[in-house]
Amino acid sequence: MKKALSVALALCMMFLFSCSSGDKTVAAPSNGAEVEKESAASLIDTAGFGYDVDLVGLSSTLVYAQVYDMMVYPEKYIGKSVRICGMFEVYSNNLGIYFACVVPDALACCTQGIEFDLEGEHVYPEDYPEIGELITVSGTFNTYLENGMTYAQLQGAKLE
Amino acid sequence: MALLTCENVTLGYDGKKIIESLSFTIEKGDYLCIVGENGSGKTTLMKAVLGLKSPVSGKISYGEGLKQSRIGYLPQQTIVQKDFPASVYEIILSGCQNRLGFRPFYGKAEKEIALRNIEKLGLTELKTRCYRELSGGQQQRVLLARALCAATSMILLDEPVTGLDPAVTAEFYGIINDLNKKDKMTVVMISHDVNVSLKYADKILHIGKELFFGTKDEYISSAVFSELNKGGESNG
Amino acid sequence: MADIINKLADSFQFDIVRYALIVGVLIALCSSLFGVTLVLKRFSFIGDGLSHVAFGAIAIATVLNITDNMPLVLFITVISAVLLLRTGQNAKIRGDAAIAMISVGSLAVGYLLMNVFSTSGNLSGDVCSTLFGSYSILTLTESKVWLCIALSSAVILIYVFFYNRIFSVTFDENFAKATGVRASLYNLLIAVIIAVIIVLAMNLVGSLLISALVIFPALSAMRVFKSFKSVTVCSAVLSVVCAVIGMLVSIAGGTPVGATIVAVDIVAFIIFSVIGLCLRRSR
Numbered sequence: 190m191k192k193a194l195s196v197a198l199a200l201c202m203m204f205l206f207s208c209s210s211g212d213k214t215v216a217a218p219s220n221g222a223e224v225e226k227e228s229a230a231s232l233i234d235t236a237g238f239g240y241d242v243d244l245v246g247l248s249s250t251l252v253y254a255q256v257y258d259m260m261v262y263p264e265k266y267i268g269k270s271v272r273i274c275g276m277f278e279v280y281s282n283n284l285g286i287y288f289a290c291v292v293p294d295a296l297a298c299c300t301q302g303i304e305f306d307l308e309g310e311h312v313y314p315e316d317y318p319e320i321g322e323l324i325t326v327s328g329t330f331n332t333y334l335e336n337g338m339t340y341a342q343l344q345g346a347k348l349e
Numbered sequence: 350m351a352l353l354t355c356e357n358v359t360l361g362y363d364g365k366k367i368i369e370s371l372s373f374t375i376e377k378g379d380y381l382c383i384v385g386e387n388g389s390g391k392t393t394l395m396k397a398v399l400g401l402k403s404p405v406s407g408k409i410s411y412g413e414g415l416k417q418s419r420i421g422y423l424p425q426q427t428i429v430q431k432d433f434p435a436s437v438y439e440i441i442l443s444g445c446q447n448r449l450g451f452r453p454f455y456g457k458a459e460k461e462i463a464l465r466n467i468e469k470l471g472l473t474e475l476k477t478r479c480y481r482e483l484s485g486g487q488q489q490r491v492l493l494a495r496a497l498c499a500a501t502s503m504i505l506l507d508e509p510v511t512g513l514d515p516a517v518t519a520e521f522y523g524i525i526n527d528l529n530k531k532d533k534m535t536v537v538m539i540s541h542d543v544n545v546s547l548k549y550a551d552k553i554l555h556i557g558k559e560l561f562f563g564t565k566d567e568y569i570s571s572a573v574f575s576e577l578n579k580g581g582e583s584n585g
Numbered sequence: 586m587a588d589i590i591n592k593l594a595d596s597f598q599f600d601i602v603r604y605a606l607i608v609g610v611l612i613a614l615c616s617s618l619f620g621v622t623l624v625l626k627r628f629s630f631i632g633d634g635l636s637h638v639a640f641g642a643i644a645i646a647t648v649l650n651i652t653d654n655m656p657l658v659l660f661i662t663v664i665s666a667v668l669l670l671r672t673g674q675n676a677k678i679r680g681d682a683a684i685a686m687i688s689v690g691s692l693a694v695g696y697l698l699m700n701v702f703s704t705s706g707n708l709s710g711d712v713c714s715t716l717f718g719s720y721s722i723l724t725l726t727e728s729k730v731w732l733c734i735a736l737s738s739a740v741i742l743i744y745v746f747f748y749n750r751i752f753s754v755t756f757d758e759n760f761a762k763a764t765g766v767r768a769s770l771y772n773l774l775i776a777v778i779i780a781v782i783i784v785l786a787m788n789l790v791g792s793l794l795i796s797a798l799v800i801f802p803a804l805s806a807m808r809v810f811k812s813f814k815s816v817t818v819c820s821a822v823l824s825v826v827c828a829v830i831g832m833l834v835s836i837a838g839g840t841p842v843g844a845t846i847v848a849v850d851i852v853a854f855i856i857f858s859v860i861g862l863c864l865r866r867s868r
Contacts, residue, residue, distance in 0.1 A: 250719070251602070401759065422763040429626075429627065434807045436813070443757075444760075453748070478811070499760075499763075
C-alpha cells in the first residue's frame with residue numbers, strides 16, 4: 190500500500206514538473222538571447238584583464254585579510270598588479286596629502302587600506318571622488334621610504 | 350609463601366590514624382572478606398595494598414610472583430563512568446593495559462585474554478553494546494571482566510554489589526565464588542553484608558574499633574562478632 | 586549559487602586562504618581529539634579558563650612589544666594548565682573558584698594592560714580579533730603557520746600513540762593507577778597538550794570561542810555513537826568538516842571566521858541530537 194502511494198506520488202510530481210518545464214521551453218527563445226548577451230559581457234569583463242591580485246567581488250573578510258597580508262609582507266607583492274574596491278579616504282600631514290582605498294573587516298571594527306597614486310597629473314579635490322565614496326582602483330604595488338618608514342602604495346593607479 | 354603479607358601496617362589521613370598496627374596474610378586461593386563499619390578504613394586499606402596510598406608505617410609485601418600492578422581491582426563506580434560512551438569490549442580490553450609495557454597498541458594476546466574473560470562472564474552478546482546502556486548488574490560484570498584481564502592471581506573488589514537488586518546480587522556473588530573455587534583466583538572483597546561474607550568467605554578481616562583477622566569459624570566465635578550481633582539485636 | 590562557487594574558486598588563488606585551510610583543519614583535528622577527553626573528565630571549564638589566561642599572556646606580549654608572541658603565550662599557558670590540572674581529579678574539587686578567579690582576572694588585567702601600554706593604532710580591533718578570531722586564521726605570519734603545523738601534527742601523533750592510555754586514564758583513573766599506569770604523568774601530558782591546543786585554537790576561533798571548538802564536536806558525536814573509538818573518530822571528522830565549511834562560508838560571505846565556525850558546530854550538534862533521538866526511539 191505504502192509503496193503504491195509513493196510511486197503514485199512520484200509519477201504525479203514528474204508529470205507536474207514536465208508540464209511546467211514544457212512552458213519554460215516554449216518561452217525560452219525570447220529569454221535566451223538576453224542570457225547570451227549577459228554571459229558575453231561578463232566574458233569581456235574578465236578575459237584579458239587578469240590582475241595578479243584582484244580583490245573585487247570578494248568578501249570583506251578575505252579582502253581585509255589579504256590587504257593585511259600585503260601590509261605585513263610587502264616584499265611578496267612588489268611589482269604585482271592589484272585591483273581593489275573600497276571606500277575613498279584622504280589623509281594629510283605636513284608632508285602632503287595621501288589618498289587611500291580602505292576596507293573594513295567583517296565586524297567593521299577595523300579598517301585596512303592601501304594608498305594609491307593616480308597616474309598623470311591630478312588635483313584634489315576636483316579630480317578625486319567624494320570621501321567615503323565606493324571606488325575601484327587598480328595599480329602596481331610598490332613600497333617607498335619616507336621619514337625612515339616604509340609605506341606601501343599602488344602606483345600608476347587608475348580609478349574605474 | 351603468602352601471596353600478600355601486611356606487617357604492622359598503620360594507615361591514616363592528614364595526621365589522623367584510621368588503622369593501627371594491622372597484620373594479616375593472604376594465601377593463594379583464599380577468599381577474604383573485609384568487613385567493618387562505614388568509614389573504618391576498608392577502602393583505604395585496599396588502596397594501600399594496590400599502591401594507591403602509602404601506609405604511614407609498616408610493610409606490605411607480595412609473594413609467589415604477584416606484582417602490585419597485577420592485582421585486579423574492581424573499584425566503586427563513579428558517576429562519570431556510568432555515562433561513559435565506550436563499548437563493553439573497549440572497557441574490558443583496557444584491563445590489559447598493564448601487560449603492554451612500552452607498546453602503544455594491544456596485540457593478539459591481549460585481545461584473546463579480553464575475549465576469554467568476556468565469555469567467562471557471559472558478556473559475549475553485549476560485547477559491542479554501549480556501557481551506559483547496560484543495567485547496574487551488567488556494568489559490574491563488565492568491570493569484573495576488566496579486573497580479571499588485569500589480574501594474574503588476585504582480585505580486589507570494593508563493595509561490588511552496591512545498588513544492585515537481590516537477584517542480581519546473588520548471581521554476582523555466585524560468579525565470584527566460581528572464580529575462587531573453580532579458577533583458583535584469590536578473592537579479597539570489601540562487603541557491608543556480614544551474612545554474605547560468612548556464606549562465601551574462608552577468612553574474615555574485621556576493621557573497626559577492634560581489629561580481627563582469622564577464619565570464618567574463628568570470627569563467628571569471636572568477641573567482635575558477638576558485639577556486632579548485640580548491636581543488631583538491640584536495634585531490631 | 587554559481588556566483589558563490591566562483592567567489593570561492595577565486596579565493597583559492599590567495600596564499601592566505603590555502604594556509605588558513607591547512608592550519609585550520611589541523612587545529613580542528615587536534616582540538617576535537619582531546620575535546621572528547623576534556624568533556625568526559627568534566628574539565629570543559631578549564632579549557633575556557635586557560636583561554637583567558639592565554640589572552641592575558643598575549644596582552645603581556647603586546648605590552649612588551651614582542652612581535653612573535655606565540656612562544657611566550659605557550660609557555661605561560663602551559664604552566665597555568667599544569668598548575669590547574671596537576672592532580673587530576675583533586676584539582677577539580679579544589680580549583681573551581683581558583684580557575685574562575687584566574688580566568689576573569691587574566692581577561693581584565695590583560696585588557697587593562699593593553700589599554701594603558703599598547704602602541705598599536707587600533708586597540709579595539711586587535712582585542713576584538715584576539716577574542717573572537719574574526720580573521721586571525723587568515724592573517725598568520727609565516728613563522729606562525731609553521732609553528733601551528735608542527736605543533737598540531739605533534740599533538741595528533743601523541744594522541745594516536747598514547748590513545749589506549751588516554752582512554753584508561755579518562756575512563757577510570759583509580760583502576761589505571763592500580764594496574765601500574767602512571768596516571769599522574771598522563772594527566773600532566775594531557776594538561777600540557779590542552780594548553781598547546783588552546784593557544785593554537787585561539788588563532789582559529791579566538792579566545793572566547795575556544796570552548797565551543799573543543800566541546801561541540803565531542804558532544805555531537807556522543808549523541809549518536811556508542812564506542813569510544815567511534816566517538817573520537819566522529820568528533821574529529823565532524824570538527825574538520827565544520828571548520829572547513831565555516832571558513833569557506835566566512836570567506837565567501839564576509840562573516841567573521843571564528844563565530845561562523847562555531848555556528849556551523851552548533852548546527853551540527855542540533856542535527857546529531859535529532860539523529861540520536863530518532864535512533865533511540867527506533868530501538
